[in-house]
Amino acid sequence: MSDIKVKDLADTIRVSPEKLVEQLNEAGISVSKADELITEEQKQTLLQFLQQRHGVADGKDASPRKITLKRKSVSEIKLGGGSSRSGGKSVSVEVRKKRTYVKRTPDEAAATELLNQQQAQQHAEELAKQEQLRQQEVARKQQEEVDRQKEAEAESAAVAAAIEAEKQASEEARLAAEEEQKALAEEAKSQTAKKANTEKTEPKLSASQLAHKKLEEADAKRRAANLARVEAEKALEAKRKAREEEEALEKAREEARQATVDAQAKEQKTDRKDTDTRHGKDKPARKGRHDRDDDFERKELHVREGKAGRRKKKKAAAPQKTPVLETEHGFSKPTAPVVKEVSVPETISVGDLAQRLSVKSGELIKSLMGLGTMATINQVLDQDTAVIVVEEMGHIAKPVQENQVELALEVSEEQVGEAVVRAPVVTVMGHVDHGKTSLLDYIRRTKVTSGEAGGITQHIGAYKVETSRGEVAFLDTPGHAAFTEMRSRGAKVTDIVVLVVAADDGVMPQTIEAIQHAKAAQSTLIVAINKMDKPEANPDRVKQELSNHEVIPEDWGGDVQFVPVSALTGEGVDDLLEAISLQAEVMELKAPVKGPAIGTVVEARLDKGRGTVITALVQRGTLNKGDIVVVGQEFGRVRALFNESGQQLDTAGPSTPVEILGLSGTPAAGDELQVAPDDRTAREIATFRQTKAREAKIARQQAAKLDEMFNKMEEGDVKTLNLVIKGDVHGSVEAVSQGLQKLSTEQVKVRVVGSGVGGINETDAQLAAASEAILIGFNVRADNAARKVISEKGLDVQYFSIIYDLLDVVTKAMTGMLEPVYKDEIIGLARVDDVFRSPKFGDIAGCLVLEGVVKRSNPIRVLRDNVVIFEGELESLRRFKDDVNEVNAGTECGIGVRNYKDVKPGDQIEVFERVLMKPTL
Structure with a gap:
């Protein structure tokens, strides 16, 4: 039945029933109570309504087109009036912000891009016009400067002429004064010349009068010249002041124009930055305490010269014009959400990711916590987690593979020659002490087990054996359960697995593990039933037990060859080699001999005299002495090659196990060996792998810290x-x-x-x-x-x-390290038949010992209706009037319980002793 109640649907989608009822009504579905039923069609109608509300059309992207971010910050303000000790009063101030971002469609993005291009073109045209106007203004200013210089030269010439005229007038006045003095002297000397002029003619001026008249005319001319000079200087000073005022006004206009141009340039720069951000050309955000939550460009606040410069120009004679105030702020908030294309590497720290997203680290950590991940600012995130959180915050994540440096190790088809037949790689597996190494020992005619502690192989050995049917590379793996990983590595590089099972022991746990490793590596399996020389050998039992693990012999209709052998006498060893050779021919094993070598590390150790020594199996190509190799996180030059007998080699082809000297460190068993083109490339690749491994290790450690803390809390x-x-x-x-x-x-x-x-x-x-x-x-x-x-x-x-x-x-x-464990062992049980009062000992219980023995020195428990009501020790134990240390079964006695006065008839007194047990894991 597809009908469901509204409240059940609300519980399923984790919303309140009231909100779901409201949404159903908005979708056109009449529902009044949460107990009403809705059909499947109504649920689909509600789903379509909610998708349309969130901007999702049919067949389009299901991601929401709108996202609303809410932010709340609480701060505390201390008010005055309180004592310094109490700190005064404080008021909590809560600021809430709510922002809604809308995701644009590809059409809207294309339209925005076209608009940005048009704006950029218009801005370029405006800049060109402004440059032309600026050049015209510069030419005009140059012409005005030339005219100003000419005018200043003319004014200076007029002032100089006035000064020269004044000098001439002064000189003429001086000469006139001298002539007047001479005339007066001559008149004083002529005392006798007092003749009366009787003739009726007009009186003539005397010499002194003429000189005095010339002096007055010279003084008048001098005063006029002086006045002209003063007027010329005043006119010159007035023009100079007017010119200074004009220059000040022009400077103010130029500053206003430049401020407007700067504001337009910054706005255009912001638009270009937003455009680049949409196209993935984002840059890491700046670090610092002024990081903002939104994707805004950082602006600088400047104080205009019109305000700060008034103090310096206060002493100027002419008043300056008040500069024009700009009403447009340099900070412009984006009107639409900024969606970034963030490149996400394989590993990235929380702080670096926050910089790429241009958000605070706290916001990113909050988003991670919302996704269920506890993180710190320095924690390293893997690529999948980083992609999820980037998309969760409304941006576009672009996963980037950082292993470009390792592409230098790739081998082109021209470097690889034609594949030729190679020797099979055979791994010998089986349970401990089933004769794996003894079988190999017989094949290659050496005593490998003589050098092993206790005759047990402790690590992988690799050998290449020359047989009558060709070469075969053998890998001997330990059989103990602790070496499961080592056997697993052996199975991954092998072609054929020889499973050695003792005929007198059968299938054991490590035998089953070897079968699992062989199947996981998809290797061909051959079973060697060893120890056939023993009288108790039973190969049919081995076949029966292996068939339970899907290893069916060929004679039973399966596809697995079973070869009975004896590592001690050599019986069946030739048949085993023939089976291996036949299986290798069927598999048609081939590998190219030409080209750089590629292999796998079988084992690695640190030799005191020779340094790092690794045992590697070459799988393709040819490894030469002197090649530069990269092995896992290590690199180096091959200084020497040795075979299993210790003989030096110059080259090693496919399916050849060799020992290599010359690496920078000890790699892990199972790492891949590759030949690098040069030492620099090898060093870069090794360093890159070390860095990635270190980052991954730090990520694992930090991820496990919280789990470890909770485990410690649980474990105690x-x-x-x-x-x-x-x-x-x-x-x-x-x-x-x-x-x-x-x-x-x-x-x-x-x-x-x-x-x-x-x-x-x-x-x-x-x-x-x-x-x-x-x-x-x-x-x-x-x-x-x-x-x-x-x-x-x-x-x-x-x-x-x-x-x-x-x-x-x-x-x-x-x-x-375990704490000692004690066990309570019951040794006696007595029944209380009556209680007697004693002035010396208090209440004494008259008891009959039912079983065991009651000892005075042992602890006791008082039982009532088979329930323990008291645990303590005896005060006294008497048989008649005598104190005794113990009372056996079937005997009556008097028992006094220390610090307990509530013994009643019918109670039972249980006597026990604590026995120390040996702790076990």
Whole structure:
């Protein structure tokens, strides 16, 4: 039935029933209560209505076109009036912001792009017009300057002429004054010349009068020249002041025009930046305390010269014109949401991603918490998480692969020659002590097991054997359960898996694991039933048990070859080699010999005299002495090549296991070996891989911190055994670490605080001392400096060569860390028949011992209706009037319970003792 109640649908989609009823009514579905039923068609109608409301049409993108962001910030303001000690009163101020962003369609984006291009073209035309006007203005100013200079020269010439005229007038006045003085002197000398002129003629002026008249005329001329000079200087000063005022006004106009041009340029720059952002040309945002939540360009606030410069120009004689105030602010808020195209690498920190999104780190962390991810600003996010959070914040994520540097290792088709037949790679697997290494030993006529501790192979061995049917590359893997990872690596590089099963032992746990690894690697399986020389050998039992794991023999109608062999006598070994050769011919194994070599690291170790030594299996191409190789996170030049017999080689072709010297460090078993074109490329690739591995490790550690914290809270007081493990080869160290960590229980956890390849050095000892760990050396020993630290710190050091002993010792150490366990064992039970009053001992219970024995020194429990009501110890134990230490079954006695006075007839007194039990994991 498709009908459903409104409240049930509200619970399913996690909204309130009232809101769902409101949405149904808005969609045209008449619903009044939450208990009403709605049909499937009505649900579809509601879905279409909600999609249309959010801007989603049929067949289009289902992502919302609108998103509303709400932000709330609370601050506190302290008011005056309070004492300094109390801090005064405080008022909480809450600011709420709400912004809605609309996602544009591709048509709208194209229209916006066209509009931006038109605006850019208009802006270019305006700039060209402004440049033309500016050039015209410059020419006009130059012409005005020339005219001004000519006018100033004319004014200066007029002033100079007035000054010269004044000088001439002064000189004439001086000469006139001298003539007047001479005339007066001459008149004083002529005392006798007083003749009366009787003739009636007009009187004539005397010489002194003429001189005085000339003097007056000269003074008048001098005053006129002086006045002309003063007028000329005043006119010149007035023009100079007028020119200064004009220059000030022009400067103010120029500043206003330049401010307008700058504002238009900044606005155009903002538009161009938004356009570039839409096209993915974004730049990382600036760091700092002024980062904004929105995608705005940073503006600078300047103080106009008209305001700040008034203080400096206050002393000017002429008043300056008030500059025009600009009403347009330099900060312009975008009218539409800015959608960025963010390049997301494989790993990126939260801080870097926030810069690329131009948001605060806190906003990004809040979004991550909303998605269920606890993160810090320095935490490294993987690519998938970063893409999700970028899309969640309304931007476009573009995943970027950062392994471009590794493309230099790719081999072109011209470098690869024609594929030729190669030797098969055979991996020998099976349970421990089923004869894998003994079988290989017989094939290659060497005693490999003689060099192994306890006759057990502790790490992978690679050998190339020359048989009558051609060459075969063998990989021998350990059979112990702790080396599951090592066997897994062996299965990944192999063509044929030879599963060795002891005829007298049958299928064991590691045999089943080997079958699983072979199937996972899709390798052909051949079963070698070993130890056929023993009387108790039963091959039919082996076939029956393997058939339960989908390994069907050929004679039973299956596709798996079963070959009975004996590694001790050599029986069936030729048949096994023939089966391998036949299977290889059927598989048509080929690999190119020409071109750079590609291989896989089988094992890696640190040799004291030769440095890093790796065992690698070349899978294609030819590895030459002197090649520059990249192996995982390490690189180096091949200084020497050795085969399994220790003989030096110059080249190694496909399906050839070799030992390589010359790497910069110890790679992990299973890493890929590739030949690089030059040393610089190899170094760059190795550095890139190390950086990526370090970032991934940090990401895992930070992601596990919160889980580890919660685990510690749940576990409570869980004991932890810290270990520092050093081994001879990388595979052994990894396998031992995993085997020890699997020993962890709910009571005791095993924690490997440090591990590595090589002997125990001083750093390892210091680490063990700081973490209170046990030092474990697997086929390695401590050097002199480490032994000194071990002696001073009193550290516990354990050396092992066989993993069985290592696991047993660690298990005992974990058992010793457990708290002692006590068990209550009931030894006697007595029934209370009556209670007597004693003035000395109080209430005495008259009891009959039903079973066991009642001892005075043991603790007791008082039971009433088979329920424990008191637990304590005896005050007294009497048989008649005598104090006794114990009373056996079937005997009456008097019992006084210490600090308990509520014993009643019918109660039972249970006597027990605490037995210390040996703690177990």
